[in-house]
Structures are given as structure tokens and as C-alpha cells.
Amino acid sequence: MNFEHTDKVKGLMARIEAFMQEHIYPIEAAYEEFVTDPANLWVVPPVMEELKAKAKAAGLWNFFLPEEYGEFSPGLTNLEYAPLAELMGRVDFASEVFNCSAPDTGNMEVLARYGTPAQQERWLRPLLDGKIRSAYLMTEPQKACSDATNVECSIVRDGDEYVINGRKWWASSVYDPRCELLLVMGKTDFDAPKYTQQSTIIVPKDTPGITLVRPLKVMNHYHSPHGHGEVLLENVRVPVENIILGEGRGxxxxxxxxxxxxxxxxxxxxxxxxxxxxxxxxxxxxxxxxxxxxxxxxxxxxxxxxxxxxxxxxxxxxxxxxxxxxxxxxxxxxxxxxxxxxxxxxxxxxxxxxxxxxxxxxxxxxxxxxxxxxxxxxxxxxxxxxxxxxxxxxxxxxxxxxxxxxxxxxx
Structure with missing residues (x-):
């Protein structure tokens, strides 16, 4: 194993560090003060969109997708991305500035790896552009979801639609006003073999039947403007083409x-x-x-x-x-x-x-x-x-x- 950084990676590291020294470290305290002010609950600090625009214009954007994803990737390996993510990790909100923050990164990887061209056009491109945010709904309050096979949220086909019923929690970014996409993991077949019961489906956040029950505090903090939430899905209907990869692949x-x-x-x-x-x-x-x-x-x-x-x-x-x-x-x-x-x-x-x-x-x-x-x-x-x-x-x-x-x- 050779962990010596290439000249390309060293150059990117220098550019990220310079960007953070000029734009991120100086406003770190003001950003923290803004997001912890109760008057600004679920409000995105205006400076965030300004910083994202600067980072995107500088070409410091979407580093996380491995080179295997072709047109969607900046061409970096996971090994090359590691020191860049380390630099971003020095400030808790910095990864979002470069469009490299969870849960969007994971959701973008799902869409890039498994999504259809139509799903990628509708959802992946806006996420890659940093125009919207997303949430991943897997964990459930009534089950120990450290084992993902325990999920009980049901995804039942009804003609040309799937009907979703369940309760999820720890849905990160679900309270973010820019969140438009939910990736929901549930069961399409409760009687199938253990690891083929589950499916993952795309659910637009504004779909009828979705209720944000409550935000969940972490160590007594809301983590605004993103937040973590408990979500109730009651007879939520989405088109069959919203299933990702097919039934049983969740x-x-x-x-x-x-x-x-x-x-x-x-x-x-x-x-x-x-x-x-x-x-x-x-x-x-x-x-x-x-x-x-x-x-x-x-x-x-x-x-x-x-x-x-x-x-x-x-x-x-x-x-x-x-x-x-x-x-x-x-x-x-x-x-x-x-x-x-x-x-x-x-x-x-x-x-x-x-x-x-x-x-x-x-x-x-x-x-x-x-x-x-x-x-x-x-x-x-x-x-x-x-x-x-x-x-x-x-x-x-x-x-x-x-x-x-x-x-x-x-x-």
C-alpha cells in the first residue's frame, strides 16, 4: 500500500485548505451562533449558499463519488478523497460547502450506482448541483434497526403505485427546508427470504400522507438547519417507477x-x-x-x-x-x-x-x-x-x- 499523496491530491488539498482559511474559519463562530439561535430554527444561514456558490465556482465540488461513476464523478478514488474529507472534517459544516455532506452523499451514491436514467435526471442531478437536499429513512423506533432486516415499514404494490405505511426516525436532514427527496427502506414481501424482503423507494417529501412528527435532539441540540426527525408515513402513494433497482433489493x-x-x-x-x-x-x-x-x-x-x-x-x-x-x-x-x-x-x-x-x-x-x-x-x-x-x-x-x-x- 502506497499512501503517498499524488500531485493531483496535494493540489486539491492546498486549494481546500486555502478556501477554508479564507472563507470558512473566519465565519465559523458566527455560523454556530446563527444556527443555535432559537429564532433561526430550521433556517439555512444565508452564508451557506454563498459559500457553496464560491466552492462550486472554484471547482471544489462533489469530491466523494469514486471514479467508477463516470460522468457523475470528479475522478477520485476513495483513497484520494480521504485527505480531502479530513480537511473538511475540521469544521463541522464545511463538508456541505463542498457538497460532500451526509446524508446526501450516500443518497447520491445510491442513485448513481442503482438509479435508472430517469431517476438520475430527476433527483441525482439536482443533488449533485447542490440545489436540493435529501434524507434516508431506514431506522424505526419500534425495532432494533442495527439489523436492517428488522424494518417493518410496508411497501405494497397497488396497480401502478406503491402504498407505503410505517414510522421512521433519525431521518437526518428531513427538517432542512431544502430537503425534497426521501429514500425509504421498507418491506415489499414479508414472507420472502430474510435478505430479500426489503426494498428502497423514492418518495418526494411533499407527497400526501407524510407527517413530520417531531424533531429529535442530539445531546440536547436540534442540529438546525438539517435536523433529525421522526416521520410517519400513512398510505403514501408513489409511482411504481420510483422503486430503486427492483423489489427485494433494499x-x-x-x-x-x-x-x-x-x-x-x-x-x-x-x-x-x-x-x-x-x-x-x-x-x-x-x-x-x-x-x-x-x-x-x-x-x-x-x-x-x-x-x-x-x-x-x-x-x-x-x-x-x-x-x-x-x-x-x-x-x-x-x-x-x-x-x-x-x-x-x-x-x-x-x-x-x-x-x-x-x-x-x-x-x-x-x-x-x-x-x-x-x-x-x-x-x-x-x-x-x-x-x-x-x-x-x-x-x-x-x-x-x-x-x-x-x-x-x-x-
Whole structure:
């Protein structure tokens, strides 16, 4: 594995970093103040659309789609995208500026990989242009949807339409005023084999029968303007041509969607952790309680050293996972994807915790982004499947491979 960045990637990294230094870091605090003001709930900060227009004009746009998607892709591999996503991850809203934010990225991958030309023209192109946003409705409150086969939302054919009934939650971006598209996972055949019961269908958000029940707070925050919501679907009717790939392919689509999504989250977590460490290093050099710089304290130095080791370990594992994803695809790379999904969010949370402690009271207030980084890392430990599920599957696979394929050398 060669993780040396190509000249193309180095050039893109430099351009993204320059863009962030000029346009994103200077307005970070003002953006946070705007979106946390109760008067601005579900209102998109005007500066976001301004930044998106600048990024698009600069050609810093849609980096996430792998080169296999032809006309829809900027021609980057997952390995080449990783350091770019890391840079974007240093500011929690930056990925949206470059049209590389979840859940749109995953939904665009679904449409690019599995959608018909008509579905791509109607929905993928507006998403690629950054004109609309979307949500992915899989998780349900009454079922443990860490196993996606547990979904109970029904998708029943009635002539030239499908009728959808169910209740979903943790539908990210569903409260965003720009959200126009829902990708809904449900069951078209409750009696089929376990992994062919599910289907994924396109549902325009303004379809009759859709009710936004309530927004869900994360660590007591709404995450406006995107939000996460509970959604009720009652006799929602859409044309049969809205089914993606065909009946019984929903679980396959979900796995194809979640693999890259998981690694994208991890790429951004590396950037967030690095930002926390950078802020920590500056802080401990500036502060000298009791007549001695914090940077000279042995315990603080240990925190810095441990943080750097952990970030670099996670970074290399992320690159290894991206490289394997490029070479063998989602299914064959599932072990590396599981490993980094387990490692990166916990690592980021640990580093942010140390950075908060080094900042004292400043570390838990709005004067730095560290508290938000900590909270977001905690959330990512649930996103796209909790760590415990990935650990269980990874352990099962490891045991099977070890016992089945390798000789046991007794002492």
C-alpha cells in the first residue's frame, strides 16, 4: 500500500485548505451562533449558499463519488478523497460547502450506482448541483434497526403505485427546508427470504400522507438547519417507477450505501481530532498557571503524545480501508470498514476530551469548537450502526478466518 499523496491530491488539498482559511474559519463562530439561535430554527444561514456558490465556482465540488461513476464523478478514488474529507472534517459544516455532506452523499451514491436514467435526471442531478437536499429513512423506533432486516415499514404494490405505511426516525436532514427527496427502506414481501424482503423507494417529501412528527435532539441540540426527525408515513402513494433497482433489493442497496458512508464519517473524524489536538497544543503553550507552562507538565505532554499516536493510527487505518474499498469493493472490504468505524469515533472523542481538559472552562463553552467535536464524535459511534454491531461482526469474521484458514501452532 502506497499512501503517498499524488500531485493531483496535494493540489486539491492546498486549494481546500486555502478556501477554508479564507472563507470558512473566519465565519465559523458566527455560523454556530446563527444556527443555535432559537429564532433561526430550521433556517439555512444565508452564508451557506454563498459559500457553496464560491466552492462550486472554484471547482471544489462533489469530491466523494469514486471514479467508477463516470460522468457523475470528479475522478477520485476513495483513497484520494480521504485527505480531502479530513480537511473538511475540521469544521463541522464545511463538508456541505463542498457538497460532500451526509446524508446526501450516500443518497447520491445510491442513485448513481442503482438509479435508472430517469431517476438520475430527476433527483441525482439536482443533488449533485447542490440545489436540493435529501434524507434516508431506514431506522424505526419500534425495532432494533442495527439489523436492517428488522424494518417493518410496508411497501405494497397497488396497480401502478406503491402504498407505503410505517414510522421512521433519525431521518437526518428531513427538517432542512431544502430537503425534497426521501429514500425509504421498507418491506415489499414479508414472507420472502430474510435478505430479500426489503426494498428502497423514492418518495418526494411533499407527497400526501407524510407527517413530520417531531424533531429529535442530539445531546440536547436540534442540529438546525438539517435536523433529525421522526416521520410517519400513512398510505403514501408513489409511482411504481420510483422503486430503486427492483423489489427485494433494499438490503443490498443499504449495504452498498452504508459502506462508503461509514468511511466518510471516519475521514472527517480524523480531521476533527487533528483540529482538537492543534487547538490543544496552542492553548498549553499560552497558559502558565502556577508559573509553569502547561506544555511543560508531564501529564499534559502524555496527553499530547497519546493523541498524536491515536490520530496517526486511525489515519493510517482509514487510508488502508479506503485503499481496500477501491481495490475489492464494499463487501470484501467490510472488515477494514468495520475496524475504522470502531476506532475513529472513539479516538476523536478521546482526543477532544483531552483537549477540553487542557482548555479548562474554555473547553466546554462556545469559545472553541472542541465541545461540539466531542458531542459529534459521540453521535458518530451510533451513526451507520453502533460500534457493538461492528465489533460483533468483525469478531465473528475474524474467528472464522483464523480457525478455518490458518494452522494453529501450539507451543
Amino acid at each position: 438490503f443490498e442497496i443499504a449495504q452498498g450505501r452504508l459502506g462508503p458512508g461509514r468511511i466518510h464519517h471516519c475521514m472527517r473524524q480524523i480531521g476533527a481530532a487533528q483540529r482538537s489536538l492543534d487547538l490543544m497544543c496552542h492553548r498549553i503553550e499560552e497558559r502558565a498557571p502556577f508559573g509553569k507552562k502547561l506544555s511543560a507538565q508531564g501529564s499534559i505532554r502524555q496527553d499530547v503524545a497519546k493523541s498524536r499516536c491515536e490520530i496517526e493510527q486511525a489515519r493510517l487505518l482509514t487510508l488502508a480501508a479506503a485503499d481496500k474499498l477501491d481495490k475489492v469493493g464494499n463487501k470484501a472490504a467490510k472488515d477494514f470498514i468495520a475496524m475504522i468505524k470502531i476506532v475513529a469515533p472513539q479516538m476523536c472523542q478521546n482526543v477532544a476530551d483531552r483537549a477540553m481538559q487542557a482548555h479548562g472552562g474554555m473547553g466546554i463553552c462556545q469559545d472553541t469548537p472542541i465541545a461540539n467535536i466531542f458531542a459529534h464524535a459521540r453521535m458518530i459511534r451510533f451513526t451507520d450502526g453502533p460500534c457493538e454491531v461492528h465489533m460483533s461482526q468483525l469478531a465473528k469474521q475474524t474467528i472464522a478466518e483464523t480457525v478455518g484458514n490458518k494452522p494453529f501452532l501450539k507451543q
